[in-house]
Amino acid sequence: MSVESPFIISIPQESLSLLQQKLRLASFPDELDDAGWDYGAPLTDIRRLVARWSNGYDWRYHEAQLNTELPQFTRAIDVGGHGALNVHYVHKKSDAEYAIPLLFVHGWPGSFFEARKLVPLLTRGSPDHPSFHVVAISLPGFGFSEAPRKKGFNLDQYAEVCNKLMLSLGYNEYVTQGGDWGFIITRRMAHLYGPKYVKAWHTNFPGGTFPSLLGQPLSFLTMLFHFLFPSFNPQMQAGFDKTQKFIQSGSGYNAIQSTKPQTLGYSMADSPVGLLAWIYEKLVVCADGYAWDDDEVLTWISIYWFSRAGPTAAARIYYEVGGGNTQKLGELMGTPEYTASIPHGISRFPGEVAILPKSWAKSNRKIVFDREHERGGHFAAYERPVDVCGDLRDMFGRGGPAFGVVKGRDGYNS
Amino acid sequence: MSTENAFQISVPDDSLSLLRQKLALVSLPDELEDAGWEYGVPLADIRRLVDRWANGYDWRHHEALLNAELPQFTRDIPVDGHGTLNIHYIHKKSDTKTAIPLLFVHGWPGSFFEARKLVPLLTQNSEHHPSFHVVAISLPGYGFSKAPSKKRFDMDQYAEVCNKLMLALGYDEYVTQGGDWGFLITRKIAHLYGPRHSKAWHTNFPGGQPPSLFTQPLDFLSMLINGLTAKEKEGLQRVQHFIATGCGYSAEQGTKPQTLGYSLADSPVGLLAWIYEKLVAWTDQYPWKDDEVLTWVSIYWFSRAGPAAAGRIYFEVGEGEPAKQMARFSAHESTSIPLGISRFPGEIVCFPKSWSKNLGKIVFDREHDGGGHFAAYEKPEALSGDLRDMFGQGGPAFGVVKGRNGYD
Numbered sequence: 080m081s082v083e084s085p086f087i088i089s090i091p092q093e094s095l096s097l098l099q100q101k102l103r104l105a106s107f108p109d110e111l112d113d114a115g116w117d118y119g120a121p122l123t124d125i126r127r128l129v130a131r132w133s134n135g136y137d138w139r140y141h142e143a144q145l146n147t148e149l150p151q152f153t154r155a156i157d158v159g160g161h162g163a164l165n166v167h168y169v170h171k172k173s174d175a176e177y178a179i180p181l182l183f184v185h186g187w188p189g190s191f192f193e194a195r196k197l198v199p200l201l202t203r204g205s206p207d208h209p210s211f212h213v214v215a216i217s218l219p220g221f222g223f224s225e226a227p228r229k230k231g232f233n234l235d236q237y238a239e240v241c242n243k244l245m246l247s248l249g250y251n252e253y254v255t256q257g258g259d260w261g262f263i264i265t266r267r268m269a270h271l272y273g274p275k276y277v278k279a280w281h282t283n284f285p286g287g288t289f290p291s292l293l294g295q296p297l298s299f300l301t302m303l304f305h306f307l308f309p310s311f312n313p314q315m316q317a318g319f320d321k322t323q324k325f326i327q328s329g330s331g332y333n334a335i336q337s338t339k340p341q342t343l344g345y346s347m348a349d350s351p352v353g354l355l356a357w358i359y360e361k362l363v364v365c366a367d368g369y370a371w372d373d374d375e376v377l378t379w380i381s382i383y384w385f386s387r388a389g390p391t392a393a394a395r396i397y398y399e400v401g402g403g404n405t406q407k408l409g410e411l412m413g414t415p416e417y418t419a420s421i422p423h424g425i426s427r428f429p430g431e432v433a434i435l436p437k438s439w440a441k442s443n444r445k446i447v448f449d450r451e452h453e454r455g456g457h458f459a460a461y462e463r464p465v466d467v468c469g470d471l472r473d474m475f476g477r478g479g480p481a482f483g484v485v486k487g488r489d490g491y492n493s
Numbered sequence: 494m495s496t497e498n499a500f501q502i503s504v505p506d507d508s509l510s511l512l513r514q515k516l517a518l519v520s521l522p523d524e525l526e527d528a529g530w531e532y533g534v535p536l537a538d539i540r541r542l543v544d545r546w547a548n549g550y551d552w553r554h555h556e557a558l559l560n561a562e563l564p565q566f567t568r569d570i571p572v573d574g575h576g577t578l579n580i581h582y583i584h585k586k587s588d589t590k591t592a593i594p595l596l597f598v599h600g601w602p603g604s605f606f607e608a609r610k611l612v613p614l615l616t617q618n619s620e621h622h623p624s625f626h627v628v629a630i631s632l633p634g635y636g637f638s639k640a641p642s643k644k645r646f647d648m649d650q651y652a653e654v655c656n657k658l659m660l661a662l663g664y665d666e667y668v669t670q671g672g673d674w675g676f677l678i679t680r681k682i683a684h685l686y687g688p689r690h691s692k693a694w695h696t697n698f699p700g701g702q703p704p705s706l707f708t709q710p711l712d713f714l715s716m717l718i719n720g721l722t723a724k725e726k727e728g729l730q731r732v733q734h735f736i737a738t739g740c741g742y743s744a745e746q747g748t749k750p751q752t753l754g755y756s757l758a759d760s761p762v763g764l765l766a767w768i769y770e771k772l773v774a775w776t777d778q779y780p781w782k783d784d785e786v787l788t789w790v791s792i793y794w795f796s797r798a799g800p801a802a803a804g805r806i807y808f809e810v811g812e813g814e815p816a817k818q819m820a821r822f823s824a825h826e827s828t829s830i831p832l833g834i835s836r837f838p839g840e841i842v843c844f845p846k847s848w849s850k851n852l853g854k855i856v857f858d859r860e861h862d863g864g865g866h867f868a869a870y871e872k873p874e875a876l877s878g879d880l881r882d883m884f885g886q887g888g889p890a891f892g893v894v895k896g897r898n899g900y901d
Contacts, residue, residue: 104514106515106758107759108754109642111642111805112644114751118749118808119750119753120751228525229525229526230526230531328748328813328814330748334741334815338739339770340533345521345534346756346763346764348520348521349519349520349762350756350759353757355755356756357753395525395532403738405736
């Protein structure tokens, strides 16, 4: 049976030394005049961050803070065909007796760290709103979880690990929250394990499928109309433009990670500067004007640098789930898995990388909650924790559309 | 006026020392069991190459060899809107005074180094075949040339640098040979400067488009009726495979070359893997020796502009959109000068022959049984043979350059 061990992040001193040695030898590229962000992360930003990382940034301080705020554990989880993987997770219980078990699933370049601000909000007990027992998993290959050793660790395997974790914690019924890969994984979980184990799922990365004439005639006709008269709905057109721009000019990382993650991985494992730039670019471009603090960025990226499996392993999810070619991931995103046996909630943030018409999410989902926000981007749980928490409370609270989905755990004390 | 300076590769001791220090601190990633080449370069290969690079590989030896074999120079070339760039190039003259001036243009991840084996063959004197004065340019941002400092250094600019270099060397008329980016650049040279300066062009990386009813009605109908030959189908499947699984480097370099550049500039092992993957995937079972690979990659590592600059060509040509980049490759560019094509079966983009018809005035088109993308390096004899046949007495492009037909 799986045995839980408490876990404290405690990076060996020699790892910190090695990082410092590498940073001291950092070599920077040139940059074109007035490049701005056009060609990628600007040189001044990276120079400044590297200077801070080698002088002034205190990993031990942030490590201690994380350990204080987030109770962490590890346990071995057996995954069919892949043996046992040691999985790391945050598990913070609420004071509320009947809190709702909620699994938070991150994506790339995210980690359990993304849930940092959400955890205290969700676990807080109050008669006025529901509260949650929060589990934030480090997906295999991320954070302090082991990485898969064999090829073919695919969507079903990620879903299996997540489900088994919740069951092993005694949460036979639970709800999920996820964005980015967390959306794709929790959607698969809803498909495979709902309604028996997964009772409801919420996402901030709605995605969607182009409506079909037969399946969603009204949506289809709306699209046809829009193609003929795009100026009639400028907001919808703006969403398409943004999405298209991301696909055309912002998805190079996706192309390389879904085809040659090992080749890229040599850089990521060897160069903290390279890893920093690779992730920092996304933190800025995909968030909605979030005012990143340098130390915040460095902690986020240090988690990748110091990760148990090393920085290379994380990107393999693109290859495994994307099928080793560049088209499959897009297809996967757009393919509507059947999840309508359980209620679904959506929070829409304007800075998200892909903005599709609301009706496109309908296919094969039972949407009971759909709220738009004025601010916030891809890393919603981190950028707008109050909004995400508020939405979850409204979705699952008394009078809410998913109230009481988990038997005997409605989120309140009585 | 531009003044030429003799150039010897002489990497500072500091740079060698820094490389050694970085290699001593190298951190290698994990790898999945039985990964093979599926996920990218295998760990065993990189481990071995890194060990050799840190221990045993002698850059000074290879540097000296290059300096001995390849007479090199630099000179300032002004480029409209981009100021003056100091350009590095090989210039090896044949003993035959009236040899044909030939400009060799490399691509990515190539360099002047690709011409290493071709140069002695092309410059060789003989009454049986023509000889050439060979100029192998280091494109701006590659080898020991300076990189552009402004945005939008595009095909026209690369062509301008190349043409100006040949003119500065006194070659008012010349021919070109190019593959990879060298194909697009020499096509642009043919388009802009032919027939006034560029008199003929040869490529081992022919682009092209499927025939349409309007452009090539007979070929179009033939394709519909007869389909493609087994060989052509196989070639297209390889293109498909390349696009689906082998173009990630191009997508990243074409959208965020700066972001990628931090890795390539800081990590020699990262750079090694990035390039080595293509050296193996794009060649036709070429038996790379470790020191050969390391010299090839060291040229990038020690390049004047640093390893990040070279990838920018992808961004500029596609204006930040990889789809546009591909479109530029396939788009028609009108040229009036004779064109020669050499086809190597291991090339990454192998279109059916009928697709190249509109490339230009094809006077020479030969298929080979072996060889891949880096044809000049893998099959220098075959390539020089083709150039000799194309430009030699009785050949379809004999005497294109006034007063320099390649013979005494």
